[in-house]
Amino acid sequence: MAKEKKLVLKEADITNNCPKCYNQELKLTFYQKHTFNAFYHRTTNEVTHEIKCKKCDSTIYPVDWTPDIERVFDYYNKLVTADRSAVRFTTLFFIVLILLLCLVAAGVYFYLESLN
Secondary structure, three states, rough: OOOOEEEEEEEEEEEOOOOOOOOOEEEEEEEEEEOOOOEEEEEEEEEEEOOOOOOOOEEEEHHHOHHHHHHHHHHHHOOOOOOOOEEEEEEEHHHHHHHHHHHHHHHHHHHHHHOO
């Protein structure tokens, strides 16, 4: 079964007011989704974000954003560059691939030998 992780791309401390507790300590975090499997590691294009208040520890959803928070979010959103989407195969994948190729080659060899 593949495991999915959200790896942090960028974190920024912003000084906008929290809509719930009016404190000026917010943290904006951008995540990129990675999938890990026994045979491959995959990086996707999916980038998500989260704004949390450091004092009340509440997540600030886009519905609650003030125009100032939107402006700061747009600025940091332009700065974030996601890693290229890619698939990296693990050593186990290559071992299984080589074993399968050896089995096919042996099968073809014994088939051709039986014809002679």
